[in-house]
Amino acid sequence: MKYIDEYRKKDLILGIADEIRKISKKEIALMEVCGGHTMAIHRFGLHSFLPPTVSLLSGPGCPVCVSGQHFIDTAIAYCRQAGVILTTYGDLIRVPGSSSSLEKERAAGQDIRIVYSVLESLEIARKNPGSKVVFLGIGFETTAPLTAAAIAEASKLKLRNFHVLSAHKVMPPVMKALVKDGMKINGFIAPGHVTAITGTGIYKDLPEIFGLGVVVSGFEPVDMMQSILMLVRQLEAGKPGVEIQYQRVVQQQGNVKARKLLDTVFELKDDYWRGLGMIPLSGLKIRSEFSEFDIEKILPVDVAMAPEPKGCICGMILRGLKKPSDCKLFAGRCTPSDPVGACMVSGEGTCATYYKYRE
């Protein structure tokens, strides 16, 4: 298939691997902060192509994982309200909250519908004028513009029964927070689709202030290997910078139109990240001009912060400090069919990825 086959060629991968081996002298740790990258590394077994000098770490790149229990508990509180239809991306359906999950709530009779696009939620709202249709907005700069577009559309159509529970987050603050936190990394494999929206300006500080290499990468194995090679080259030369490997999708200035839409509908707020705590200006909340679409304004619910499940080290895993195999629950008490932590249930979670592709 076009744009796929070319980027999965074994000879190319082996060629890049040779080049990395040849030039890599310094011991370096590279972090990927996108669940799609974590998946690709494991799906294609990229670790096995790298020399011992290059190690890869998984960061907080799975939106379901970093939003954690409180978001699910809040979503559950909403779906239990009379007259609410909850609409969600499928990834959230099995994520355990502190005492239930959306899957269990659906079995108990709550009206919860899986959608593949937020525009389907708009359609559901249009067809069910007597219900409050709540969309669970989750994801980084990649999915947030779609939610923004839906809110703008609902506003235009005066669709007043469409609402969003926003757990949308933005990527740059957490990348800096990780480094300030003392994470020992030398470079980021930066998220391709996030950067397609944001542009590369958001990474400016990373080489200048923190001396980190940044390469914006695509998601196929050749993309990832090439990005690693580019990072190795930067770091070996002692010249960290911001480069784009994923040039067929990402432009330096990003997607100006999508960003404008984001700014129109959302504003930044301090937000809680599982395992990392509060990070200033790292979350997106709906602006007051659009508050009629913000379910937390229309129908406030009070949901207590529940403690993290006992023994679960998702927090450490999200910060790249521990590997899933370091967790006592991993692959025993905690499996994709009966998950304890969010990192196991989301298809892009680090634990689920390690479990699926474990040796």
Next chain:
Amino acid sequence: MKTTEDKILLSHGNGGRIMHELISDFFVKHFGNRILEQQGDSAILPVYAAALAAGPHSGSAGNNKQAARGKSGLPEIAFTTDSFVIDPIFFPGGDIGKLAVCGTVNDLSVSGAVPLYLSASFIIEEGFPMKDLETIVRSMASEAKKAGVLIVTGDTKVVNKGKCDKLFINTSGIGMIDNASRLDKKISSIKPGDLIIINGALGEHGMAVMNARESFNFKTPLKSDCACLNYLIRDVLDNSSSVKFMRDPTRGGVATVMNELAGMIHLGIELSEPDLPVGKGVMAMCELLGFDPLYIANEGKVVMVASEKEGSRIVEVMKKNKLGKQSAIIGRVVKDHPGKVVLNTETGGKRILASLSGDPLPRIC
């Protein structure tokens, strides 16, 4: 007991591990008997030759002796049942009726039996259009005729509007099986080196139905592969005695069937990604939605295990049938990693293919 939920979840019906836990914790536990414990696609029922022969018209002692001698040579009965609740009931490549006939014919066929008779029970929602019912029944009749089976008994129930979704169909089927074709007895002869064969491309049913159901609006000529495989399978069994296992990879797809097999034989299985037949439409949808064709349902596919030396000949036999044009050897049984299925990826890596757990869901970023 592994089942920990206090309510049935949709995951309990998806063909993956959670469903298997439910089956063993409830159905096998309480219904348990020697025949049910075969856990095959069909139950193989003994025909009590002596009892038949001793009946009122059985004749002389000589006949009795003959019947007793013939006991192992007498055909046995294969019996299976399946319910169909697909949504939408009409989809590219078929409808719920065609599926109900093919599903049961295939379950009988993969156990090595020749399908003969089907039952058909309908649970219909009040208000269901008569015209649609007739279309579905016609489609069942036409498929049964093609497969050479008779629909000989049935049942009709109508429930109040909203108490079922349009139409559910159950079909049960009976087939005859002779000792030589009994595949359940050959599974223990599977050994390292044996080949894994499939009769064509993966994931067409699951993706075609998904495209028809969800509002993706992908413009694709993709059709369900829904088809009766009894003649294709008969061609293979008549031409080779080296087939040791067959299964139709429906819910959970090829990866799930391979995991079940690896668990049963305590050997490893290796599949080769470059050898997997996958159509462009399925590949594109899977890439877009984050699915793996190995886990997507098929309704016109059979996966076989056959001895190394007969593999290519079986593929040639299958290619002569129009349902086997894209037949291919996709993997082999190995000594390593017993109980596990490993995929040799196109990029030269290896990864484990686990059983399906939970519905396959698309990625969100």
